[in-house]
Amino acid sequence: MKALRTKGGNLLLEDVPRPKGSEALVRVLRSGICNTDLEIARGYAGFEGTLGHEFVGVVETAPDAPELLGKRVVGEINAGCGKCELCLAGDPRHCPDRTVLGIKGRDGAHAEYLTLPSQNLLIVPDNISNDAAAFVEPLGAAWGITERVNISPDTRVAVIGDGKLGLLSAMALSLASQNTVLIGKHRAKLEHVADYDIETHLTSDAPKMHNSFDVVVEASGAESGFAMALDLVKPKGSIVLKSTFHGTPTWEAWRVVVDEITVIGSRCGRFAPALDLLSEGKVRVDNLISDKLPLAEGLRAMELSARPGVLKVLLDMEV
Ligand SMILES: [Zn+2]
Numbered sequence: 001m002k003a004l005r006t007k008g009g010n011l012l013l014e015d016v017p018r019p020k021g022s023e024a025l026v027r028v029l030r031s032g033i034c035n036t037d038l039e040i041a042r043g044y045a046g047f048e049g050t051l052g053h054e055f056v057g058v059v060e061t062a063p064d065a066p067e068l069l070g071k072r073v074v075g076e077i078n079a080g081c082g083k084c085e086l087c088l089a090g091d092p093r094h095c096p097d098r099t100v101l102g103i104k105g106r107d108g109a110h111a112e113y114l115t116l117p118s119q120n121l122l123i124v125p126d127n128i129s130n131d132a133a134a135f136v137e138p139l140g141a142a143w144g145i146t147e148r149v150n151i152s153p154d155t156r157v158a159v160i161g162d163g164k165l166g167l168l169s170a171m172a173l174s175l176a177s178q179n180t181v182l183i184g185k186h187r188a189k190l191e192h193v194a195d196y197d198i199e200t201h202l203t204s205d206a207p208k209m210h211n212s213f214d215v216v217v218e219a220s221g222a223e224s225g226f227a228m229a230l231d232l233v234k235p236k237g238s239i240v241l242k243s244t245f246h247g248t249p250t251w252e253a254w255r256v257v258v259d260e261i262t263v264i265g266s267r268c269g270r271f272a273p274a275l276d277l278l279s280e281g282k283v284r285v286d287n288l289i290s291d292k293l294p295l296a297e298g299l300r301a302m303e304l305s306a307r308p309g310v311l312k313v314l315l316d317m318e319v
């Protein structure tokens with residue numbers, strides 16, 4: 001089968017054997033390219049293998065879960081050891097021995113087939129399209145912010161960043177808070193949330209919103225986002241760090257102390273709430289798709305995805 005892989009700092013479209021083993025075998029229908037894929041391809045996390053962690057597919061074999069056969073599924077990306085305290089409590093996302101689809105110790109979704117433990121798979125309701133289902137992982141990650149910080153209807157929330165992660169985070173959080181503001185550099189991108197109860201601002205407006213927010217989500221993936229988050233958050237408020245930014249940002253740590261700010265990291269969310277949000281039509285993702293290319297054009301898709309102004313690029317394994 002074809003697979004988009006990274007090896008020794010290179011990105012390659014290779015022919016590799018179809019995966020085997022005792023896990024469920026999934027034929028991939030769509031996969032989504034994430035900024036994390038771009039960072040991994042640049043060497044982040046030292047991962048080598050097939051990239052991709054956002055997908056929808058059809059289960060072809062599932063030795064321990066025959067009820068999944070032929071079903072359209074998405075899959076939680078963290079596979080735990082099944083034995084440690086965290087795994088036994090039902091949350092393998094921080095299992096010290098976990099593998100992560102397309103990120104750590106496990107081949108990913110930019111391929112014709114992948115395998116995952118059957119307990120990671122969730123059946124996709126019929127009213128969610130294949131294209132939309134490819135967003136379950138990033139939407140789960142966006143909604144996952146609500147697992148890490150308390151957001152009620154009157155919480156004042158600012159999301160910094162109008163890329164894929166920022167847009168999805170603002171969309172999701174606007175369902176929890178009636179005071180959600182999205183701040184970005186591109187007027188055209190900010191327009192993607194026009195159908196939601198979200199106030200949008202260009203970053204040039206940020207100085208006017210000094211100390212205004214209970215919760216500030218940094219989703220810009222840029223160093224400047226950290227300092228802006230400190231400017232926007234109220235004393236005793238919370239900053240949620242969402243982008244896997246790989247520089248060493250300089251920010252004035254003393255302000256965290258003086259203003260008693262809580263700094264919170266947020267990575268993966270749960271899939272079930274994201275499926276509900278899509279199925280109920282509360283979040284609509286179609287306007288976030290910039291392009292859809294066959295897997296054979298995976299290298300071009302990655303290159304396209306890195307261009308400024310481009311939102312989600314999907315790989316379509318059905319063409
Ligand atoms: Zn991702």
Ligand SMILES: [Zn+2]
Nearest residue numbers: 081084087095
């Ligand atoms: Zn474990």
